[in-house]
Amino acid sequence: MTKRPFPDTERSVRITPQRRLSDCLPPTPIKLPSLSIEVEPPDLSPWIAGNTGIPGVHRFQSSNPGPHAAITALMHGNEYVGAIALIELLQRGITPKCGTLSLIFLNIDAFTRFCPANPILSRFVKEDMNRLWGDIATGSAAASPEQKRVRTLRPYIETVDCLLDLHSMLWPAKPLMLAGPSKRGLALAERIATPPLIVTDNGHKAGARLIDMPHFVRADTPAQACLLEAGQHWSLASLDTTRKTVARFLSLQTNAQMQEQTLPKPEIAHVTHRVTARTGRFCFTRMFPSGEMIAKRGTIIATDGPDEIRTPYDNCLLVMPNFRAARHHTAVRLAQIENREEEDSGRS
Numbered sequence: 001m002t003k004r005p006f007p008d009t010e011r012s013v014r015i016t017p018q019r020r021l022s023d024c025l026p027p028t029p030i031k032l033p034s035l036s037i038e039v040e041p042p043d044l045s046p047w048i049a050g051n052t053g054i055p056g057v058h059r060f061q062s063s064n065p066g067p068h069a070a071i072t073a074l075m076h077g078n079e080y081v082g083a084i085a086l087i088e089l090l091q092r093g094i095t096p097k098c099g100t101l102s103l104i105f106l107n108i109d110a111f112t113r114f115c116p117a118n119p120i121l122s123r124f125v126k127e128d129m130n131r132l133w134g135d136i137a138t139g140s141a142a143a144s145p146e147q148k149r150v151r152t153l154r155p156y157i158e159t160v161d162c163l164l165d166l167h168s169m170l171w172p173a174k175p176l177m178l179a180g181p182s183k184r185g186l187a188l189a190e191r192i193a194t195p196p197l198i199v200t201d202n203g204h205k206a207g208a209r210l211i212d213m214p215h216f217v218r219a220d221t222p223a224q225a226c227l228l229e230a231g232q233h234w235s236l237a238s239l240d241t242t243r244k245t246v247a248r249f250l251s252l253q254t255n256a257q258m259q260e261q262t263l264p265k266p267e268i269a270h271v272t273h274r275v276t277a278r279t280g281r282f283c284f285t286r287m288f289p290s291g292e293m294i295a296k297r298g299t300i301i302a303t304d305g306p307d308e309i310r311t312p313y314d315n316c317l318l319v320m321p322n323f324r325a326a327r328h329h330t331a332v333r334l335a336q337i338e339n340r341e342e343e344d345s346g347r348s
Contacts, residue, residue: 004281012312013273013334029286035170041114042084044092048108054156056105066099071246073103075130075167075210077110077122081230081239082166083117085246093131099253102160104154109145113247119234120170129273131207134214158215162188163225164249165210168233171323175231175241177266180211184224186268192226192248193263193277195241197291199319201271206330229290229320262273269317269335276324288332290320302331 010020018144030072050057073082094101105111107129114122133150175195179186181202189198203212206315209227210216228245228336231238282304294301294316301318302309309331317335325331 013275013309015308015310016306017308020052034039035119035233036117037116038273039081039084039234039239041080041086041111041116044087044105044108044111047087047090047105052156054152056108057153057156057321058103059303060095060101060103062073062096062098062100064098066096066347068100068102068159068252069096069249070102070104070157070160070163071208071249072106072163073166074108074111074166075106076124076128077107077112078113078114079112079123079168079233079241080117081168081234082228083111084239085166085242089245089246094250096253101250101253104153104157107146108150109149128173128206130209131204131297133210133212134208138326154213157210157213160215160225161223162253163210163216163223164192164246165225165227166230166294167227168230168234168235168238168242169290169320171321172287172289173229173230173320174289175238176229176241176291176319177229177245178211180209180217180226180227182217182224184222185211185216185226187270188224189226190266191252192245193266194245194248195228196264196266197232198226198268199333200268201274205274205276217233219340247313268338269319271319271333271335271339273312275302275309275331275334277327277331278307278328280327281305282325282327282331284321284332287316287323291317294318295338304331 034209048055051061071086073086074080083105089103107124110122110124124146127146129146129150130172132146153315173196176197176199177189177195179189179200186200211225211227215221216223230241282302284302288301294311297311297314298312300308301311313336315337317337319333319335321332322330
């Protein structure tokens with residue numbers, strides 16, 4: 001299946017029926033799940049200094065030649081299961097068998113603001129760090145802590161050959177790998193193969209993510225990167241998924257034999273539509289977990305003011321629905337599972 005660009009409009013998913021009296025009333029909100037904290041935030045203080053002269057950056061080198069692999073965590077300050085996995089590696093005194101391994105805590109300032117009473121507020125300090133890895137966005141806070149941190153880290157990350165960025169999600173969700181727009185990112189996610197769902201897209205409308213950084217997507221560089229969305233924030237299941245994915249990534253980088261290990265082929269889904277909330281009244285028809293497949297084309301999944309949001313094709317995968325989508329923000333991505341049999345027959 002060939003990746004399709006995002007459509008210029010949402011006409012294939014957005015329908016405006018004839019206005020009814022009920023349209024004048026606010027939509028009935030769905031019941032949102034509680035956000036319980038099963039995993040407490042880690043103590044990052046012993047690891048903030050790093051060992052490279054850059055805060056939060058730890059570098060370990062083997063005497064044997066090899067690639068520079070990196071694992072990043074805390075892109076968002078309240079997504080700390082990845083930080084726990086990195087701390088566990090540091091506590092064990094990990095040393096790569098070949099090449100270089102970097103473990104990087106990204107938005108330390110945001111993490112230090114984490115408060116269990118309001119765990120969402122520490123996502124960032126001034127702006128989303130994971131929209132700043134291309135050109136600095138016009139209109140963003142000129143001297144934000146996130147921009148300063150990205151400027152500090154960018155030259156170092158441009159020395160990385162292979163990167164895994166650790167994240168988690170606010171709402172209930174099946175874990176997935178985001179490969180972004182790069183074929184090399186997809187190849188890396190396929191080699192890791194855990195979790196067994198990979199989503200590709202054409203980047204993020206609001207700005208470049210770390211995996212979209214030119215260093216990882218340009219044609220003239222072999223560097224590759226992908227992103228783990230481990231599941232719901234602060235859950236034991238997300239921590240378990242993160243540990244498994246990190247272990248697999250490290251094995252692939254440091255043990256050539258692991259590259260030959262057979263794992264079930266992951267499913268690959270290509271994002272075809274990004275649905276943006278046009279009003280402050282965007283509301284899903286029910287609580288859809290990320291990763292849910294909607295069997296029938298034309299199924300209403302949400303309303304947005306007078307508009308109905310319908311699935312554009314059969315077997316439509318919902319990717320990371322946002323149940324508190326503000327106006328002009330992404331509410332959900334719609335994706336189509338790649339038909340491997342069709343792909344294979346096309347090559348024969």
